Amino acid sequence: MTAFRALTVVTLRALLGRRRTLLIALLGGLPILVAVLIRVGGGRPDAAPILDTLVIRTVLPLVALVLGTAALGSEIDDGTVIFQLLKPIARWRIALAKTSVAAGMTAALVLPPMVVTGLLLGGINPTSIGLAGGFTIAALVGGIAYAVGFTALGLVTSRALIVGLGYTLIWEGVLAGILEGTRFLSIRQATLGVAASLTGRDVGVEPLTPTVSLVILAAVVVTGFAIATLRLRRFQVRAAD
Amino acid sequence: MTAGVPAIQLDHVSRWYGNVVAVNDVSFALGPGVTGLLGPNGAGKTTLLHLLAGLLAPSAGAVRVAGRPAFGDPSIYRFVGLVPEREAVPDYLTGREFVRLNADLQGLGDPGAATDRAIGTVELGDAADRPIGTYSKGMRQRIKLASALVHEPRILLLDEPFNGMDPRQRLHMMDLLRRMAAEGRAILFSSHILEEVERLAEAVLVVYAGRLAASGDFRSIRRLMTDRPHRFTIRSSDDRGLAAALLAHPAVFGLELLDGRLAVQASDLTGFARGIAPIARSAGIRLYELTATDDTLESVFSYLVRR
Amino acid sequence: MTAPRATQATGNIYDLGYRGYDGPRLGRVTVGLGLLRQSLREAYGIGRGGRAKIAPFVLLAFAVFPAILAVGFRALAAQTGAGEQFEQEVPIRHDTYQSVTSLFVWLFVAAQAPELFGRDQRYGVLPLYFSRVLTRVDYALARTGGVFIAILIVTVVPQLLLTIGGILAASDPVAGLGKELPEIPRYLAVCVLESGVFSGVAAVVAAYTPRRAYAVAAIIALFIVPPIVVGIITTLSVPDVARVLLLASPSDVIDGVNGAIYGPLTLGGETFVLATLPGWVYIVTALGFVVASLAIVIRRYLTITV
Numbered sequence: 001m002t003a004f005r006a007l008t009v010v011t012l013r014a015l016l017g018r019r020r021t022l023l024i025a026l027l028g029g030l031p032i033l034v035a036v037l038i039r040v041g042g043g044r045p046d047a048a049p050i051l052d053t054l055v056i057r058t059v060l061p062l063v064a065l066v067l068g069t070a071a072l073g074s075e076i077d078d079g080t081v082i083f084q085l086l087k088p089i090a091r092w093r094i095a096l097a098k099t100s101v102a103a104g105m106t107a108a109l110v111l112p113p114m115v116v117t118g119l120l121l122g123g124i125n126p127t128s129i130g131l132a133g134g135f136t137i138a139a140l141v142g143g144i145a146y147a148v149g150f151t152a153l154g155l156v157t158s159r160a161l162i163v164g165l166g167y168t169l170i171w172e173g174v175l176a177g178i179l180e181g182t183r184f185l186s187i188r189q190a191t192l193g194v195a196a197s198l199t200g201r202d203v204g205v206e207p208l209t210p211t212v213s214l215v216i217l218a219a220v221v222v223t224g225f226a227i228a229t230l231r232l233r234r235f236q237v238r239a240a241d
Numbered sequence: 242m243t244a245g246v247p248a249i250q251l252d253h254v255s256r257w258y259g260n261v262v263a264v265n266d267v268s269f270a271l272g273p274g275v276t277g278l279l280g281p282n283g284a285g286k287t288t289l290l291h292l293l294a295g296l297l298a299p300s301a302g303a304v305r306v307a308g309r310p311a312f313g314d315p316s317i318y319r320f321v322g323l324v325p326e327r328e329a330v331p332d333y334l335t336g337r338e339f340v341r342l343n344a345d346l347q348g349l350g351d352p353g354a355a356t357d358r359a360i361g362t363v364e365l366g367d368a369a370d371r372p373i374g375t376y377s378k379g380m381r382q383r384i385k386l387a388s389a390l391v392h393e394p395r396i397l398l399l400d401e402p403f404n405g406m407d408p409r410q411r412l413h414m415m416d417l418l419r420r421m422a423a424e425g426r427a428i429l430f431s432s433h434i435l436e437e438v439e440r441l442a443e444a445v446l447v448v449y450a451g452r453l454a455a456s457g458d459f460r461s462i463r464r465l466m467t468d469r470p471h472r473f474t475i476r477s478s479d480d481r482g483l484a485a486a487l488l489a490h491p492a493v494f495g496l497e498l499l500d501g502r503l504a505v506q507a508s509d510l511t512g513f514a515r516g517i518a519p520i521a522r523s524a525g526i527r528l529y530e531l532t533a534t535d536d537t538l539e540s541v542f543s544y545l546v547r548r
Numbered sequence: 549m550t551a552p553r554a555t556q557a558t559g560n561i562y563d564l565g566y567r568g569y570d571g572p573r574l575g576r577v578t579v580g581l582g583l584l585r586q587s588l589r590e591a592y593g594i595g596r597g598g599r600a601k602i603a604p605f606v607l608l609a610f611a612v613f614p615a616i617l618a619v620g621f622r623a624l625a626a627q628t629g630a631g632e633q634f635e636q637e638v639p640i641r642h643d644t645y646q647s648v649t650s651l652f653v654w655l656f657v658a659a660q661a662p663e664l665f666g667r668d669q670r671y672g673v674l675p676l677y678f679s680r681v682l683t684r685v686d687y688a689l690a691r692t693g694g695v696f697i698a699i700l701i702v703t704v705v706p707q708l709l710l711t712i713g714g715i716l717a718a719s720d721p722v723a724g725l726g727k728e729l730p731e732i733p734r735y736l737a738v739c740v741l742e743s744g745v746f747s748g749v750a751a752v753v754a755a756y757t758p759r760r761a762y763a764v765a766a767i768i769a770l771f772i773v774p775p776i777v778v779g780i781i782t783t784l785s786v787p788d789v790a791r792v793l794l795l796a797s798p799s800d801v802i803d804g805v806n807g808a809i810y811g812p813l814t815l816g817g818e819t820f821v822l823a824t825l826p827g828w829v830y831i832v833t834a835l836g837f838v839v840a841s842l843a844i845v846i847r848r849y850l851t852i853t854v
Contacts (some may be wrong), residue, residue: 006345014331020762027769034777043784054776062772066765074761079328083388086294087346088318161764162603162659169651169772170610233313237296237328 003089007097010084011071015105024066028109031055031117038121045121047128048201051135055114056191060139061172064106064146065164071102072228073154073161085235095151095228103147110143111136134198142191145217148224149187155231183208190216246308248272248396248427249293254302256288263288265451266302271429275422277442278431285451286431287326290400293429294323306396319347322394324385326401332374336365336384339373343388352391359387362417364410378405386414397421399430403437415441471510475503476530477521486524490516504534573681580686583677587694591660603659608702611652614640615706619713626717642710642731643810646738649706650799653742654771656702657750661695662763665754674854688755688849692842695747703739734809741834742802746771748841749798755848775799791825795833804830 015021031050038045075081084094118132154160172188183189192203193213208216247270256264264285278286291297292304295311295318304311306321330339340359344352360369363383368376373384382405389397397418403411418441422428432438438445439459447455477483480503484496487505492513495506507513521528592608593600618640625634640648668674677687711728718724750767757763774797782790794800808827 003346003348006342010331010342013333020765023762023766023769027773030773030777034780037781037789038784041781041789043781046784049780049783054773054780058773058776062765062769066761069761077761080331082296082325082328083330083343084346085296085315086318086321086323087343088315088348089346090315159603159659161761162655165655165658165764165768169655169768174651234298235296236298237291 003087004093004097007084007089007094008101011098011101012105014075014080015067015070015101020066020070024063025109027059028063029113030059032113032120035117035120045123047118047121047131048135048199050117050121051114051132051139052192052195052201052203055110055117056135056139056142056195057173057188060106060110060143060191061146061164061168061188063110064102064143065150065161065168067105067109068102068147068150069154069160069164071098071151071154073151073158076154077158082237085232091232092225092229094232095225099148099151099225099228102151103144106143106147107140110139114139131199131201134201135195137198138191138195141194141214141217142187145187145190145220145224148221148228152224152227152231155228155235184212184216187217187220189213190220247305248307249429250303250305250308251289251292252303252305254292254299254304256285256292256297256300262451264292264299267448267451267453268302269446269453269456271427271444273422273425273427274443275418275428275430275441276444276446277438278429278446278448279433279435279438279442280431280448280454281433283450284433284448286433286448287400288451289448290323290325290398290429290431293398294321296323319392320395322389322392322397324382324389324397324399324402326404330373330381330385330388333372335370335372336360336376336380336387337369339384340369340387340391344391347392349392355391355393359391362390363387364413379407379410382406383410383414395426397426397428399428401432402430403432403434411437471507471513472534473505473507473513474530474532474534475505475517475528476501477503478527478529479524482524483521483526483528486520486526487517490520492516502530576681576683576686579680579682580690583682583687583690584693584697587664587691588697590664591694591698600663604656604698607652607656607659608705611649611656611702612706612709614648615645615709615713619709619717622713623717626719640710642707642735643806645707645710645735646703646742646806647803649703650742650802653699653702653746654768654799657695657699657746658764658767658771660698661747661750661754661767662757662760664691664695665751666758666760666763669758669852672854674852678854684849684852685846688846689842691755692747692751692845695751696743699743699747700739703742704736707735707739738802738806738809741805741831741838744838745798745802745834745841748838748845752841752844752848755845771799775803794825795829798837801830801833801837805834 031054034050034054035047072081075084114136115132118128118135122128122131150160150164153164157163168188171182172186175182189208190213193208194210194217195201196203196207197210197213207213249269249271251267251269254264254267255262267285267289278289280286288297292299293306293311295304295306295314298312306317309317311317334342337356337360341352341356344355344359349355360366363386365380365383365387368380373381376384382402386399386402389399399418402414406414415437418428418430422443430441444457445455445459446453475483480498480501484498484503487493487496490513492507492509493505494508495504497504505513517531518528589595592604593602618638621638622634668677674687678684682690711732714728715721715724718727749770753766753770754763757766774793778790778793778797778800781793794804804825804827808830
């Protein structure tokens with residue numbers, strides 16, 4: 001097994017099989033529950049509000065946040081990152097392994113329920129597939145950006161969870177809505193931009209064009225990865241208290 | 242590793258955290274063999290080992306392993322192994338999985354065989370397939386050691402490795418470290434327990450409050466401290482007479498008559514050692530027993546620390 | 549000077565001057581109040597160094613800031629004679645304030661409750677507390693009380709600022725006082741219930757989840773996700789289900805309490821009606837949340853093995 005694969009496996013094992021991941025998986029599956037409730041209650045079967053408001057704006061960043069900060073931040077917190085760093089592995093490889101696992105698991109937990117929700121509510125026809133597919137693809141690229149960004153955040157601050165929550169809830173939720181110019185600094189807006197262009201649905205404020213959105217998301221991924229690599233290179237253990 | 246380059250070299254290395262200086266202008270060089278890093282808790286032993294393992298950057302000075310800077314160069318981990326004291330191991334992995342993981346991350350050619358060897362070396366074969374969360378402290382120490390040995394490093398750093406080990410395990414590990422040193426490896430272990438260092442280390446580095454207080458063989462360190470009184474206990478045929486005769490000797494500055502023996506404090510070891518026999522002979526006194534009462538690492542250490 | 553001998557036939561115990569304490573001791577109540585005070589201090593990071601103060605004080609600032617803005621603009625409007633118009637149009641008032649700042653309250657309690665409950669469990673110091681005159685119940689109450697008061701500060705202070713601003717900026721202070729006085733019991737009621745419900749829920753999660761990251765994520769999820777689900781279900785018009793789920797969502801319950809005490813909110817001429825359930829239902833549910841959370845936290849500390 002190559003070193004990279006071993007890194008990936010140990011990160012996966014650290015994330016999987018813990019109570020936290022179960023709860024996160026439940027959170028990811030929540031859209032299906034809502035869809036079922038709507039179907040059963042005889043409500044209007046429109047998947048868009050669920051996929052937009054519940055998933056892209058809430059569940060996706062939350063899942064990416066918990067997984068991203070866990071992939072590196074919590075290992076630094078409890079000290080188990082040391083034995084991974086005391087190895088002759090290039091730091092960018094470590095960064096790549098961690099971010100990949102965070103992004104991959106985010107996608108695995110969030111995307112399939114999205115597809116199921118879309119089909120459950122819309123039936124199996126080209127329109128509903130297009131809708132579900134559009135939102136899912138947007139969530140894929142947005143989720144990768146979130147996951148990479150939050151993994152890097154875990155290396156930058158020890159309170160990454162709170163800072164990440166502040167970013168998602170305050171910055172993306174409140175300020176970016178009020179201050180027009182900050183739309184470019186919001187992963188959420190970029191994700192919604194992609195979703196809007198793929199599905200043609202209304203996503204609230206005037207969405208960013210798909211090109212701009214993808215550029216923003218790519219920039220987040222690249223910057224996040226670079227920050228993670230650099231911080232790993234200059235990593236130092238905390239002072240003994 | 243090229244010959245002639247010391248395995249471990251520190252050059253005026255300091256490390257501070259804000260106002261707290263953890264390591265203060267420390268310089269030394271080590272080669273193959275077992276060296277003990279001795280000092281009380283808080284002396285900076287763990288900080289020194291972290292500096293050597295590239296887990297900390299020096300605030301001043303240069304830290305080199307095999308001639309290369311320790312910080313910022315992951316390739317040194319091919320031949321450096323660290324057994325940390327504080328850092329945790331993942332509880333949910335079994336011992337074997339953990340060692341195997343280390344072997345994989347090292348990119349070894351035959352990780353399975355290396356894992357088996359390492360586990361055999363630390364004698365954890367029976368417990369290897371249980372989760373580490375069920376291990377005792379001594380077993381955790383040993384599995385950490387196994388994970389650090391799996392790539393057969395030329396330089397091995399151990400932070401308080403004997404913590405939590407029972408006497409048999411400690412002897413076994415000491416043997417192991419001696420054997421590894423004999424193979425040409427440079428081994429540096431830290432401890433605040435004098436007896437351990439005394440038994441195992443060929444050379445000693447004494448640290449106190451971040452400073453290097455002394456280095457070398459502990460007996461020769463002792464010799465160097467001529468301003469500290471050396472103490473002897475003598476049994477003779479006439480203690481009082483001997484005391485009177487000794488008082489004339491310039492090396493003697495303290496005498497005490499105890500029950501059945503004479504306690505002597507001498508400032509100059511060599512002078513006293515040369516002079517005691519002639520003095521006794523010319524006074525017509527027979528010497529029955531002469532013991533140095535403070536030639537142990539313990540007294541060396543307490544003396545250095547009190548300075 | 550004698551060299552110490554390893555073999556001594558006799559042993560000695562030396563009197564180093566230790567004394568027992570036979571004087572009066574402070575009782576359970578004092579100790580409990582002391583822990584309450586300590587919890588409140590920890591909730592704001594006081595006594596723990598600069599970094600611990602960042603999250604609570606930043607969030608407190610966010611919660612208070614709109615009130616400061618409103619007071620400032622009211623003063624300006626009064627000066628330029630647009631006072632009446634301001635009263636009509638301003639979106640930041642006593643009755644709307646709860647929805648303006650609820651996010652910061654959630655973040656505050658999500659950030660700080662795990663500190664108050666988790667650290668003692670993580671570091672295993674609970675035996676030190678329980679082997680004193682302080683009972684387990686006292687401990688649970690003191691810790692929860694600390695969170696409650698901390699949140700109460702976050703919710704009440706901006707309202708007080710609005711009151712003060714309203715009195716001072718009014719053209720006739722006495723009339724201003726007359727307008728503001730009846731508001732005070734109203735917003736106090738909302739704040740108390742709001743603080744009680746949110747601190748209670750957070751306390752339950754934090755008491756059962758010593759690991760900080762899990763606790764923070766769980767608390768935030770409990771406040772943020774249910775309202776969205778309820779919102780979606782309402783939009784897609786399944787009102788009965790929505791009504792039931794509403795009562796399981798702490799955030800929606802508090803919104804309902806606010807609506808119960810203030811009636812429907814009017815904003816720039818529009819009226820938002822939350823009238824899916826009668827007002828008293830929300831208040832009763834809120835009280836239920838408070839009581840239930842206290843009971844669960846107490847049970848947790850009665851049964852926790854140290």
